[in-house]
Structure formats: structure tokens, C-alpha cells
Amino acid sequence: MIDAFHGENKILFVDDEINILNSYKRTLRSYFSVSTALGGKEALRIMGEEGPFSVVVSDIKMPQMDGIELLSKIRTKYPDSIRMVLTGFADLEIAIGAVNHGDIFRFLTKPCQTEDLVKAVEAGVQQYRMVHASRELEAVRRIKKGLEGTIRAFTRVVELRDPYTAGHMDRTADIATKISTSLGLSSDQIQGLQLAALVHDIGKVAVPTGILNKPDSLTEAEFSIIKTHPLIGAEIFETMETEWPIQRIILEHHERIDGSGYPHGLKCDEILLESKIVSVADFIDATMTDRPYRKSMEREKVIAKLKKNSGIKLDKRSADIGIYLIQEGVVSPSVK
Known part of the structure; x- marks a missing residue:
């Protein structure tokens, strides 16, 4: 049974007889948070002032505004509220009209046993929750899609300034995705990790x-400037709200297991696991790709460096998977 006073358990009963409304309130108050409205106009006022209501249960034959007109208005103004009919005038024509005009979830007849009424309203509350969950899921999907577009725009900005850095981020994201998949991370974690890897060098x-x-080795001062890029990248994403730890991955992708x-x-x-994965992916692409100051390393040398740093500077599980991907040719030196 649904918890009695859960916020989604707000139920509105509408009838033109006060005694019937009081009966509903007495009978169902231990199951739901019950409000009542004496007629259609009163119901619309209460919904506007006290809503939202998860379920609205209305009589049909009421003066001034009948139940079919009321539920039709509710469908237009409050589409998430689940609409039900409880009436003593249960002929087929009225039922069809109620369904067609008010999108009715249940059609109940008076008198209705308490057990049957409770079950029907509980089903309505569950339907309300499903509708809301679906809407929230769609909203999250749109937010994620928009964030992905923003991140890919960032990589294009970098590409205009430094094609190598942008290409490196794309390749790192691909390697990190392969490693995280092998590690068994959830699809949601992988998606967030991939987006973070796409901008890990944005700083x-x-x-x-x-x-x-620079074609030569960096001076100590120059390397100090390079080392600020995780901080700058994290600052760029500081105000971007997302459930994924993108900012943290950007900040931590040059941290090492041994400190x-x-x-x-x-x-x-x-260090976050996703950060460790991006670190390994970053290491692999950096060593397997030509840099201004050196040529790419041979596959065997890259594998040797991964083995040397596995469990010391780099996460062992991620490094081991990286080695396997290189050995199997899944990851190979980029073609210049």
C-alpha cells in the first residue's frame, strides 16, 4: 500500500453533495491526503490554489458544471493529474462521453466499496508517478543532449586554435570509453566519462x-604554465551543472596513484575512478602520437611504459586493459 501522507498522495474528490464528500474524507484519510470540492467551479479553484493533485475523482451529474466539462478542463490545465469518475449514473453513453472528453483513467459506480475505491485511487497515484518519472527522464535526456552539444562545441574551439590538442582529446575519449566498458562501468558513467575526456585538456x-x-624540451617555467591547465579547465566548467563529475575528471586527469x-x-x-581511466587513456594517446618535441613511441615501448607505471602512477586495472587493447590492435598509433 502507498504511504499515507506521501506528497504524491494528494487526492481531490468532487461532488455536489457535502455528505458524500465528508464520507470520502472519513473513509480514505488514513490512505491519502484527501481534499474535497463542492462542485466543478470549487474544484478548479482548489486545484489552482492547493495543487498539484495526483488524482481527481469527480461525480458526473452536478449543477452549473458537470463532471465531463470539469475533467475536460482539468485535462487541459493540469494534464498530469489522473482523472477518475465516481457516479451513480453509469450508463454507457455517459461513460463514453467521460472517456472521450476527459481522458478518464477509471470509471467507478456508486456505491463503491472502500476496498475497490482505495485500489482504484492507488492505481491512479502509481500512474501519476509513472507520468512524472517519464517527464523527468525526458527532461534529463534533453539536458544531457544539450550538455553534449556544448562540450563538443568546446572541442571545436580548441581545434581552431590547436588541432593537435583537439584530436588528442577525441582519441583519449575513445580509448577511455573502451577501457571503462571493459571495466563494466554503467552506461551513464561511461557517457559522463566520455564527455569529460572530450574536454580534459580544455584548459x-x-x-x-x-x-x-615548442619543438624542444620545456623549461621549468614553461612546464609550470602547462601544469595549470587542469585548474583552468576545471574553472571553465565550475558553473556548469551536471550530475556527471566532468569538472572533477578535468581537474584530476594528471594526478597519479603515488601522489x-x-x-x-x-x-x-x-582520485576518482573515472579520472584514473582518463589518465591511462591520456597516457596511451600521448605516447602513441607524434608530439612537437618527439616522435610517437613504438607499440612495444608504450606497453613497457604502461607495465612500468601500472599500480604505481597509473591505475592497474585500467593500465592492464590498455595494454590488452594495444596488443589486440584495438588501439593503435594515430596516423599523421
Whole structure:
């Protein structure tokens, strides 16, 4: 049975007889939060002032505004409320009219046993919850789709300034997705991780191109500037509300298991799993791709470096999967 005073259990009974309404209130108050309205106009006023109501149960034969007109208006103004009819005039013509004009969920006849009425209203509350859950799911889907579009726009901005960085982020996202899939992460986690990987180096927009594309080794001062990019990237996403830890992954993708990473020197479980995965994917693509200051490494050397750093600087499970992907040719050096 549905919890008696759950917020979704607000039920409105509408009738033109006060004694019947009082009876509903006495009978059902231990099951639902029951409100009553003496007629259609009163019902619309109460819905406007005290709503939303999950279920509205109305008589049909009422003066001034009958139940069919009322439920039709409710369907237009409050489409989420589940509409039910409870009437003593239960002929087929009235039932058809009520269904066609008010989109009726249940059609009950007076007198109605308490047990039957409770079951019908409970079914209405469950339907209301399903409708709301569906709407919330669709809203979340739209938000996620919009966020994905925004993130992909960010990568295109980077590409205009530094094609290597944008291509690197795309490839890192692909490798990270393969690793996370092998680790058995949920589809939602993988989606968030993929989007974070697509912008993990977004902070490099603030790094001078002369440093990014320098053909020689970086000086200590130049490397210090490079090391600010996770902080800058995280700041860019600071105000972007999302259920995914995108900002944190951007911030942590250069942290290392042994605490030797940056910007905060986090260790082991202080680093989010998704961040660890992106770290390995980032490491793989960086070593297997030409850089301004060096050529890409051979596959065997990349595997050797992964083995050397596995469980020390890089997450062991992620690194082991990365090694397997390279050995099987699923991940290979990018073609320049």
C-alpha cells in the first residue's frame, strides 16, 4: 500500500453533495491526503490554489458544471493529474462521453466499496508517478543532449586554435570509453566519462601556443604554465551543472596513484575512478602520437611504459586493459 501522507498522495474528490464528500474524507484519510470540492467551479479553484493533485475523482451529474466539462478542463490545465469518475449514473453513453472528453483513467459506480475505491485511487497515484518519472527522464535526456552539444562545441574551439590538442582529446575519449566498458562501468558513467575526456585538456586554451607547440624540451617555467591547465579547465566548467563529475575528471586527469601528479598531488582512492581511466587513456594517446618535441613511441615501448607505471602512477586495472587493447590492435598509433 502507498504511504499515507506521501506528497504524491494528494487526492481531490468532487461532488455536489457535502455528505458524500465528508464520507470520502472519513473513509480514505488514513490512505491519502484527501481534499474535497463542492462542485466543478470549487474544484478548479482548489486545484489552482492547493495543487498539484495526483488524482481527481469527480461525480458526473452536478449543477452549473458537470463532471465531463470539469475533467475536460482539468485535462487541459493540469494534464498530469489522473482523472477518475465516481457516479451513480453509469450508463454507457455517459461513460463514453467521460472517456472521450476527459481522458478518464477509471470509471467507478456508486456505491463503491472502500476496498475497490482505495485500489482504484492507488492505481491512479502509481500512474501519476509513472507520468512524472517519464517527464523527468525526458527532461534529463534533453539536458544531457544539450550538455553534449556544448562540450563538443568546446572541442571545436580548441581545434581552431590547436588541432593537435583537439584530436588528442577525441582519441583519449575513445580509448577511455573502451577501457571503462571493459571495466563494466554503467552506461551513464561511461557517457559522463566520455564527455569529460572530450574536454580534459580544455584548459590549454589559456596556454600560449608557443609553449604548446615548442619543438624542444620545456623549461621549468614553461612546464609550470602547462601544469595549470587542469585548474583552468576545471574553472571553465565550475558553473556548469551536471550530475556527471566532468569538472572533477578535468581537474584530476594528471594526478597519479603515488601522489606524484598535479595539480594537488592526490593519491590512490583520493582520485576518482573515472579520472584514473582518463589518465591511462591520456597516457596511451600521448605516447602513441607524434608530439612537437618527439616522435610517437613504438607499440612495444608504450606497453613497457604502461607495465612500468601500472599500480604505481597509473591505475592497474585500467593500465592492464590498455595494454590488452594495444596488443589486440584495438588501439593503435594515430596516423599523421
